[in-house]
Amino acid sequence: MRDDQTIEVRVAVAAVGAVALLVPAALIGVLIVGDVGWLHRIDLRVTGAGHGWAAGHPGWVRFMEIWCLVFDPNSWRVAALGLVIWLARRRAWALAVWVAATMTAGGVLGAVLKLLVGRHRPDLLDPVARASGYSFPSGHALNNALAASVFLLVLLPVFARRRAFLWAGAIVIPLITGLSRIGLGVHWTSDVVAGWLLGVAVTAATATAYLSWRSRRRRRNPHPVLEGLEPGVGG
Secondary structure, X not given: OOHHHHHHHHHHHHHHHHHHHHHXXXXXXXXHHOOOHHHHHHHHHHHHHHHHHHHOOHHHHHHHHHHHHHOOHHHHHHHHHHHXXXXXXXXXXXXXXXXXXXXXXXXXXXXXXXXXXXXXXXXXXXXXXXXXXXXXXXXXXXHHHHHHHHHHHHHOOOOHHHHHHHHXXXXXXXXXXXXXXXXXXXXXXXXXXXXXXXXXXXXXXXXXXXXXXHHHHOOOOOOOOOOOOOHHHXX
C-alpha cells in the first residue's frame, strides 16, 4: 500500500476512534447533569467501597498520593514541553506544533467542562485525601490519557523495537492514576471513566487533523506510516 493510501486509512480510523470515544464521554456528562439515579448509585457504591479499603491501608494511600503527584497534569505538561523542544531540535516542526496543540486542547476542554458541569467531589465523613475544584471530568485521568497517547504516537517510530513497553506504559500509567483518584475518594468513578475517554478522544481528533494535513500535502515517504504519526523522527 502506498504511503498516501496508508495515511487515508489512518485518517479514517482516527476519525472513527474520536467519535467512538466522544459519544460515551458525552453520554456520561449528560447522565451526570440529568442526575440519573442509577449512575449516582454506582458512583456511591464504588466510592464507598474504595474509601473503606483505603481507610484500612494507609501505605497504599501514601502510594496513591505519590503516584498522583508524579503523574500530575502539570508534570505531563512539563514533559510535553520537553518533547516539543526535542522535536523542534530534530526539525519536526509540524509534529511539535501538534503535541503543543493537543496538550493545550485537552487541558482547556477539561477546565471548561468542569465549569459547565459543576459537579461536586465526593463528600466523605473521614476522607483520606482532599482535592479542590469541581469533579467532572477527572483532570488527572484526562491529562494522563491525553499525554500518554500523545507520547505513544510520537515515540512509536523512535522505539519501534520497544513498542510493547510503550503500549504498556500508555495503558498502565493512566489506569493506575485514575484508579488512585477513585481510591483516594477525590473523584467519582464516572469522572475518571469520562476523563480517560476524553483524553484519548482529543488525541484521536487532533491526530485526524494532522494526518489529513499530511495527506493534503501528499508528501512521499519510502517508509509508510505504520505506527505513530511521523516516521521521520525515528531516523
